[in-house]
Amino acid sequence: MKILNRIKNHPKLGLIILAYVAFIALGMPDGLLGVAWPSVRVSFSIPLDALGSLLFVVTAGYLTSSFLSGRLITLLGVGRLLAVSCTLTGVALLGYTLVPSWWMMVSLGVLSGLGAGAIDAGLNTYVAAHFGEGLMQWLHASYGIGVTTGPLIMTIALSTFQSWRVGYRSVSGFQFLLAICFVLTLPMWMQNVEPGDAEKPKHLMDYRTPLGETIRQSRVWLSMLQFFLYTGSEIALGTWAYTLLTESRHVRPETAGLLAGSYWAMFTVGRVIAGLSIKRIGVNKLVLSSLAGALLGATLLWWNPAPVANLVAVGVIGFAIAPIFPGLVSGTSHRVGIRFAANTIGIQMSAAGLGGASIPSLIGILAQHISLEVIPICLATLFAVQIGLYWVSEINSPHKGIFVEEEVQ
Numbered sequence: 001m002k003i004l005n006r007i008k009n010h011p012k013l014g015l016i017i018l019a020y021v022a023f024i025a026l027g028m029p030d031g032l033l034g035v036a037w038p039s040v041r042v043s044f045s046i047p048l049d050a051l052g053s054l055l056f057v058v059t060a061g062y063l064t065s066s067f068l069s070g071r072l073i074t075l076l077g078v079g080r081l082l083a084v085s086c087t088l089t090g091v092a093l094l095g096y097t098l099v100p101s102w103w104m105m106v107s108l109g110v111l112s113g114l115g116a117g118a119i120d121a122g123l124n125t126y127v128a129a130h131f132g133e134g135l136m137q138w139l140h141a142s143y144g145i146g147v148t149t150g151p152l153i154m155t156i157a158l159s160t161f162q163s164w165r166v167g168y169r170s171v172s173g174f175q176f177l178l179a180i181c182f183v184l185t186l187p188m189w190m191q192n193v194e195p196g197d198a199e200k201p202k203h204l205m206d207y208r209t210p211l212g213e214t215i216r217q218s219r220v221w222l223s224m225l226q227f228f229l230y231t232g233s234e235i236a237l238g239t240w241a242y243t244l245l246t247e248s249r250h251v252r253p254e255t256a257g258l259l260a261g262s263y264w265a266m267f268t269v270g271r272v273i274a275g276l277s278i279k280r281i282g283v284n285k286l287v288l289s290s291l292a293g294a295l296l297g298a299t300l301l302w303w304n305p306a307p308v309a310n311l312v313a314v315g316v317i318g319f320a321i322a323p324i325f326p327g328l329v330s331g332t333s334h335r336v337g338i339r340f341a342a343n344t345i346g347i348q349m350s351a352a353g354l355g356g357a358s359i360p361s362l363i364g365i366l367a368q369h370i371s372l373e374v375i376p377i378c379l380a381t382l383f384a385v386q387i388g389l390y391w392v393s394e395i396n397s398p399h400k401g402i403f404v405e406e407e408v409q
Contacts (some may be wrong), residue, residue, distance in 0.1 A: 018185060019123050019393025022082050023142035024149075025178050026116055028171045031150020031264055034239045036164040038062050038246065043164070049368045051239070052361030054106050059357035061113025064121075066349040069121035078126065079269075083182040084351025088115035090175030097165035097172075111319045113353070121349040124329050137275035140326040144268030147238070148261060152362055155257035214343040219336040222326075222393050223344060224351035226386065227378065231352035233294075233382040238263060239295055240367070241314060247373035249310065255305040259311060263318040264381060278323070283334075287327040287390060292322030295383040303377035317375050317379075336391050 037051060046048075064074065072081055092112035127136050150171065157167035180406050214220055242260045245251040251259070270290075278286055297316035300309055332348065333341040357380070366374045 020142040026145040027143040027146025031147035035154040039164040055357035057109040059115040062353035064065035068120035085115040085119040087180035141271030148264035151261040152288035227352040228355035232355035268319035274323035274372035299378040
């Protein structure tokens with residue numbers, strides 16, 4: 001009761017908690033797919049690289065809703081958008097388990113993408129505008145909780161019930177329950193805007209910069225590329241780690257499932273710690289050191305000197321990359337200028353979704369035609385490129401004035 005009364009007296013606290021719950025919901029379906037994929041392939045008699053078709057369809061929905069997230073929030077409000085998002089995701093996950101054909105499962109991926117994209121972009125913009133960098137890290141740590149839980153749920157479903165469908169149905173039920181919770185708390189979200197807000201100093205959500213002007217900025221395109229490559233790297237390992245370990249390195253399925261879960265577990269721990277330390281370290285140092293750590297972990301996974309190296313490498317990469325995405329979101333205003341930040345965050349989410357679908361798919365094609373051992377080589381290359389891109393984006397920030405176009409004041 002004390003907690004409920006505190007939330008009632010402090011609406012923003014309630015909004016933060018609900019936002020965290022929403023990000024847990026976003027992460028759970030992503031964590032299911034990597035462990036479920038070998039069993040899904042058997043159920044539908046499809047090749048290894050067929051995963052790309054599902055990822056691209058999900059991404060199409062994600063790109064559409066994240067790109068239009070500003071309008072959707074204006075029309076529906078954040079609370080209603082959360083409720084609709086969870087409902088769409090729940091319908092998609094339940095549908096996966098009921099359809100008899102692979103193409104039907106792929107078609108349902110559109111609903112999953114639409115549900116995830118709008119809330120992802122909307123909440124990232126809201127938190128970047130109203131809260132500090134530490135809370136942004138913890139918001140994304142909530143995603144880590146969800147994506148860590150996903151592989152564990154699917155591993156239990158496969159080992160206990162011998163069915164990947166049980167795992168998807170469990171998470172689908174959670175999505176529907178959350179949708180009901182968000183409907184019941186709509187008044188709390190409607191208290192988001194208070195009469196005195198207009199007198200406060202401008203933040204990034206107060207600017208109404210035309211989208212066309214934003215996408216003409218070179219800094220924006222550079223930032224989009226960073227999100228494209230980073231998210232592709234993150235999802236690639238989460239998607240292919242289980243397959244790499246079981247089919248190429250002959251790790252037992254139960255152990256491989258725990259290793260896949262450890263990736264997301266260390267990912268979550270890393271974001272919690274980053275939220276506590278980011279003010280002391282600073283965003284730039286944190287992101288660069290994280291990319292360097294991810295490169296070292298990918299190199300170890302590539303080298304694979306001993307069986308235990310798999311556990312160490314997967315854990316190191318998960319822990320290292322944890323602060324990167326929220327750190328990049330928090331630093332958007334610094335990289336592109338505050339006038340373009342709100343539009344850029346939505347565009348970055350679209351680029352992230354595109355990278356999350358295309359890079360794992362391309363790696364899957366390479367693995368199909370070359371070897372699964374190409375996966376850590378690709379990851380090491382991607383992290384090395386990202387270090388260079390981040391350095392370029394920092395020296396070309398609006399504060400440095402190196403790009404030709406200048407922010408209009």
